[in-house]
Amino acid sequence: MSLDGKRVLLIIAGGIAAYKALELVRLLTKEGCGVSCVLTKAGAQFVTPLSLQALSGAKVYTDLFSLTDENEMGHIELSRAADLVVVVPASADILAKMAAGLADDLATTLLLATDKPVLVAPAMNVRMWQHAATQANMATLNKRGVLVVPPDEGPMACGEFGPGRLAEPPAIVAAIAQTLAQILGAGGSLNGALAGKHALVTSGPTHEPIDPVRYLGNRSSGKQGHAIAAALAAYGARVTLVSGPVSIPDPAGVNVVHVETALEMLAAVREALPADVAVCAAAVADWRVETLAAHKIKKTNDAPPSLTLTENPDILRIISTPGPRRPKLVVGFAAETENLYTHAAAKRERKGCDWIIANNVGGTGIMGGDSNEVTLINAAGEEIWPVMGKHEVAVKLAALIAQEVA
Numbered sequence: 001m002s003l004d005g006k007r008v009l010l011i012i013a014g015g016i017a018a019y020k021a022l023e024l025v026r027l028l029t030k031e032g033c034g035v036s037c038v039l040t041k042a043g044a045q046f047v048t049p050l051s052l053q054a055l056s057g058a059k060v061y062t063d064l065f066s067l068t069d070e071n072e073m074g075h076i077e078l079s080r081a082a083d084l085v086v087v088v089p090a091s092a093d094i095l096a097k098m099a100a101g102l103a104d105d106l107a108t109t110l111l112l113a114t115d116k117p118v119l120v121a122p123a124m125n126v127r128m129w130q131h132a133a134t135q136a137n138m139a140t141l142n143k144r145g146v147l148v149v150p151p152d153e154g155p156m157a158c159g160e161f162g163p164g165r166l167a168e169p170p171a172i173v174a175a176i177a178q179t180l181a182q183i184l185g186a187g188g189s190l191n192g193a194l195a196g197k198h199a200l201v202t203s204g205p206t207h208e209p210i211d212p213v214r215y216l217g218n219r220s221s222g223k224q225g226h227a228i229a230a231a232l233a234a235y236g237a238r239v240t241l242v243s244g245p246v247s248i249p250d251p252a253g254v255n256v257v258h259v260e261t262a263l264e265m266l267a268a269v270r271e272a273l274p275a276d277v278a279v280c281a282a283a284v285a286d287w288r289v290e291t292l293a294a295h296k297i298k299k300t301n302d303a304p305p306s307l308t309l310t311e312n313p314d315i316l317r318i319i320s321t322p323g324p325r326r327p328k329l330v331v332g333f334a335a336e337t338e339n340l341y342t343h344a345a346a347k348r349e350r351k352g353c354d355w356i357i358a359n360n361v362g363g364t365g366i367m368g369g370d371s372n373e374v375t376l377i378n379a380a381g382e383e384i385w386p387v388m389g390k391h392e393v394a395v396k397l398a399a400l401i402a403q404e405v406a
């Protein structure tokens with residue numbers, strides 16, 4: 001997307017990589033993008049307001065309690081005027097403050113007060129990046145919808161080697177352009193594009209009881225389905241999320257129906273219909289035990305018990321069946337480890353859904369992790385998406401859904 005006429009609020013935090021923020025400002029302004037810069041106290045140790053002002057052609061803000069600035073433009077106004085808030089470099093310190101909700105300077109106050117999407121490009125020493133505290137902060141921010149341009153791996157200013165180097169400015173520009181395309185493609189902001197629409201999402205695993213204490217289940221975390229429900233709600237849809245047992249919190253602003261089994265999930269889905277769009281991200285157990293034992297099956301010296309399994313209903317196929325209650329758009333998922341396109345395209349035909357999000361679960365850390373590698377398959381063919389955070393996959397998918405059903 002062209003960046004011409006777009007507005008970015010750029011927050012520059014402390015770190016040796018702050019010098020790359022100058023190049024970023026140059027690249028953005030070259031493309032016609034308006035950049036307002038906010039420099040933290042630590043950031044000002046590495047780059048000067050004068051350089052940023054010269055490159056952006058605009059006033060640079062540093063002070064929370066500046067009478068002149070408040071007179072010209074209240075600090076909350078700064079983010080209102082922007083399409084996107086970008087933090088480059090995002091130091092361990094500012095990420096921790098964002099995660100904790102601290103607001104002790106202009107940058108953190110803006111980040112807490114803004115209702116605009118926020119994109120961060122972290123940069124720090126490799127051990128600071130890998131520290132459990134930083135990773136926990138990143139997970140918190142990810143859950144809240146903060147978008148990330150992950151750091152690169154390579155030699156660092158401190159002489160160490162590993163992930164933590166700020167992504168190169170052209171990659172950050174590309175991420176900004178992609179994010180703006182999603183936001184603006186959805187009608188100018190994330191809000192409103194799906195107003196008045198009902199979205200139904202299934203998420204998480206199902207647990208199929210064997211006896212009162214045991215069950216058949218799978219490793220689905222529900223992170224992707226929950227993120228999709230949150231992204232659709234952010235686009236203004238009324239969302240019903242039918243969730244199997246997960247250990248993550250309910251997304252805000254979403255009507256969540258908690259279920260255990262595939263049969264309960266199907267009943268909740270039927271109850272929730274009609275919907276304008278349905279996204280089936282749940283990893284529904286294929287089978288359930290035919291007869292549930294009334295009491296805990298005892299371990300004896302005899303042979304282990306044998307369980308007779310029976311097939312669960314295919315919720316996605318049922319939702320996709322043509323009829324007056326079929327949603328305009330039905331999206332299914334296909335977790336594959338090989339022949340991704342062939343298997344997923346066949347699944348789309350078999351189940352009768354419109355789109356399939358095929359996710360490659362062959363890579364390490366994909367299942368249950370925070371990132372996902374997906375291919376969108378529809379009648380037109382396939383579109384391969386790069387590895388992204390699950391939240392980013394959700395926002396991109398929600399943007400496409402908004403275009404299709406709005």
Ligand code: C5P
Nearest residue numbers: 280281282284312313314315316332333
């Ligand atoms: O057949 P498979 O389980 O690989 O298909 C995955 C897709 O089908 C996912 O979208 C999943 O939510 C959906 N599904 C379903 N009900 C089932 C099995 C799968 O809705 N019983």
